[in-house]
Amino acid sequence: MTFAQPQWLWLLALVPILALVRWWRARRRGGDLLFSSAALVEAAPATLWIRLRGLPFALRLAVLTLGILALARPQERQVFEKRTVEGRDLMLVLDLSSSMLAQDFSPSRFEVARRTAIQFVQGRRADRIGLVVFAGQAFTQVPPTLDYRFLLTMLQRLQVGRLEDGTAIGTAIATAINRLKNSEARSKVIILLTDGQNNRGEIDPLTAAELARQAGIRIYTIGLSGRGEAPYPVQTPFGTRPQPVPVEIDEAMMREVAEKTGGRYFRATDARTLEAIYAEIDRLEKSPVAVTRYETARERYAIFLGPALLLLLLEVILRTTRLRRLVVT
Known part of the structure; x- marks a missing residue:
């Protein structure tokens, strides 16, 4: 000491x-x-x-x-702890395309999706969670980690408009698969949230779903939008004005992607429904995960x-x- x-x-x-x-x-x-x-x-x-x-x-x-x-x-130096806990490996895959600014959710689809994801992460204890974001392209924002503080910081920094616009769902799934395929956890899950149709990327969503199935990864898909039309902020000479745009979610594709991997498709039409969906996904089967923690100093x-x-x-x-x-x- x-x-x-x-x-x-x-x-x-x-x-x-x-x-x-x-x-x-x-x-x-x-x-x-x-x-x-x-x-x-x-x-x-x-x-x-x-x-x-x-x-x-x-x-x-x-x-x-x-x-x-x-x-x-007083401090105890070089604390090394290895223990086995109940957990799973998760990848959150969030759509950052411009359509996520639609205001059929208050204040927008994007803000509700981010807030709910933050609440979901705050409720974790032993799950390794990563983050993939996508629009016209996809990339890993955070690899699977137990450092929830860092993950929450990156979620809070997300912004719509920093990626090339579009909806590359297949590419986003493939990116998440690459982060989970070598995981030793028996429960490997991708939670995909989007409000649109696949219109970009070189990988078809169904092809990516087949790759996930072969890797033992379940995909849970969430369609986020209201019904019919949604107000979307448009810049005009008189300032930003909401204009109605049609809701375009390829539910058939999303359902097939989920079912091909043993997952489920959900439709969230309001914030409360989205929270309930995350709560239901949280009841997934858990499996033992080895957690290793190393500290340079522990306060005593x-x-x-x-x-x-x-x-x-x-x-x-x-x-x-x-x-x-x-x-x-």
């Missing part, structure tokens, strides 16, 4: 100094009560509580010592701070009850 801030340890020198001052003051004072003659009390037996009258001060010195050690931030101040608080409480109780001191004037 090492100390991250060892300069605080110099304060330990106060402990013997305070003990010495206490002893010197007791010797100088000579006693707690003044009598004209000590003959009356010399023969009185010394009870256990009388013998323990210095215990509150000793406890206070112990509290001070433990508190100083906690301030010095609690092993000193905890006992210090308990001793302080004991000192207060004794000083206010059986070992309470009375001042006689």
